[in-house]
Amino acid sequence: MPSPLESPPGTSAPARAALTVLVGGYVFLAVVAGAPDSPLVPPLPPGSDPGWAGSAARGLGLDGLTHGQLTFLSLLLLLVITGAFLVVAREAWRGRVGIRSVAAAALMSLGVAVAAPLLLSRDVYSYAIYGRMPALYDANPYVRVPADFPADAFLPVVSGAWLRTVSLYGPVFTSMSGALVKVFRSPEATVAAFKVLSGVGIALTTAFAAAACRIVRPERVALAVAVVGLNPVVVLHTVGGGHNDALVAAGLSAGLLLALRATRGRRPLRRWALGATLVLTVAALIKIVAAIPLALWVWSVVRRTEPGRRAHVAVEHLAVTGLVAVFAFLPYLQGWSTLRPLSTLSSLQGWASGPGLVARGARSLGEAIGGSGTGDILDVMVSVAFLAIFLLVSLRLLRRALPEGCGDDWGIALLAFALSAPYLIPWYAAWILPFVPLMRDPRLAGVALVVAGVLGVTGVPAEPSGSPALWEGMLLAVHYVAAPAMLAALAATLYLVSGRATSRVSGPAIRRG
16 A cells, blocks of 8 residues: 555645644744743643743743733634644645645644643643552542542642542553553653653554545545644644543544455455454543444444354454453452443533533523422433434434445544534544545535634633633633534534435445455
């Protein structure tokens, strides 16, 4: 298979200018993050400092700006970067971007995000303390909570919402976190290690997405690199914040590549199909959301198999999933407590979620009519209604699912899930973006890019302490501008999916090795 970096077309002048603005903008934002009282960074752990970005900020005189001025500057830069990204995406869609140019810009941008101070989120601190529980304290993070370890260096900077919450992350990520904090023990080194891990995850995601496009949509390889590796929501939020969603995205895109290999070529392909199941299972054991493509994949493989062998193939794939899950959970098994976090996920509400906005409104209406009990009932009813919407989309995808269409199906399912969920934050876009270039309907790809774009400009300022008024203004914009936009995106997705063909041209069965 040719490398996804071979034979690029030329890069247009608008694309070259936009790539320059993107990389330069990411560097400048990293410097702004180094300024004192920057709106882009959460509180740093004891003994940490912004490093080179702080020196650069002082050199440019940014240390003389107020929190409000830095917030305005950050938002302006974010809008400029988003505009430049849209130019690159448009030119890549039209085939006017060279793959080498966009890949080089993506690598530089990801490198800047890794080297920058921690951006826009405290989640890394939760990763660290949950990893330190088994690694340093011999405690189970699915049973104990961060507040149980008052002397831990990360406790002062862990978000207050998670101080008394058990880990919601999968056992594979918990084990990775434990291994990481054993090697990188200081808070500063730990944060840097998680950011490097996130950067590597997105770099791999970019490469896997490009390779997948090379198989089925070779004209969109440059678009795949841009949509993942240059996207502001990925570079600034996912990698800048060191989020484990980068690892989920890497697992999903690796599973996609293996799945596409399972439908093509002359070699026996059963191993590729099982490999895709294995990789998707590992991704689901980082964050449960990857179970959605996993279910679609296994179903599509069984559906494509000859009727007499379907039960055998189903058992093979379910055995792979079950064995990996058992081995991943073994170090943490402690009765039902180990699985309790999965039920906790359904109770999270907020940020830019459209369903979360509707649920809050329903709760307020119910409380006004009949008290808190009525509010609770209406809240649950709204959440169930949006879950039903997602299930209807999933059923439609299951009815037509075939292995060769996995990129399109997985992307639609993840987009529908994100827009139907009661909790939607910027770095969740990393799950969806690798599949955007493979979507058969360009309008759905456009919806996904709009969702990522809206999410990408939220979250500044990162903390309320610098200016409570600016923080409240940002939250109002998220809840009453971004969240309604997500509802509109969900409506558009449902409309487009409902009008799509329910079947595909038959292809060859997956061959056995």
